Amino acid sequence: MVDAMTSTSPQTAFDPWTASLQEAIALQESWKGERGGPIFQQVAAQQVLALRERIKGGDGIAVLSAVASCALEALTMPDWLACEYLRRWRQVTGAQIATWDEAFGAFWPKGTKAARLATIRRHRLVQVRLFNKLTSFVQMNPTEPIDWETLAHEEGVSRTVAQDLYYEFAHQQSMTPSQIRTRNGWPSSPAKLRKLAGRQRRG
Secondary structure, eight states: OOOOOEEEETTEEEOTTTOOHHHHHHHHTTOOSSSOOHHHHHHHHHHHHHTHHHHHTTOHHHHHHHHHHHHHTTOOOOHHHHHHHHHHHHHHHTTSSSOHHHHHOOSSOTTOOHHHHHHHHHHHHHHHHHHHHHHHHHHHOTTSOOOHHHHHHHHTSOHHHHHHHHHHHHHHHTOOHHHHHHHTTSOSSHHHHHHHHHHHHHO
16 A cells, blocks of 8 residues: 555644544644645545445446545555556556546446436535535544434435435445444444443443
């Protein structure tokens, strides 16, 4: 893996690929950058790592998604991702195949209409906002249940639509609430985590 050390200050080096959420939170408090910061980088790194199995299975769209996550948060790509991206890129530039769709896969089915794309764009904005809100919420409040009614109302959609949009994107990123909790060494459900926390306090 490429060294992904990112300086948050002259005195502090932060590696989002290996840092725990707790380390990212602690450094975020002193973050002086214009955008992002340790928490955003740690989350992006986890998203990339979560996509690795799909990439190994031949999913070209997952390759592009992982590259985008690195670009958004100024992460240095790990070697395995850089090599896979370049392999597909060289297939086109080296005239082995004719199109980027052949190299990475077609994102939208052939014949998708403009009206359908407009609806998808609206839903994608809601989807990303929900994903960002819930990723932060679950990491900062792991024992609390999700208030879907309030979230759906804030986004102007029904609870069912909000949940469908969120979980579609979260599963793609392997960052559902239960996966976030498990990845951080917590029980997968808030109820189990509350029960565990209660036992710890009584002990």
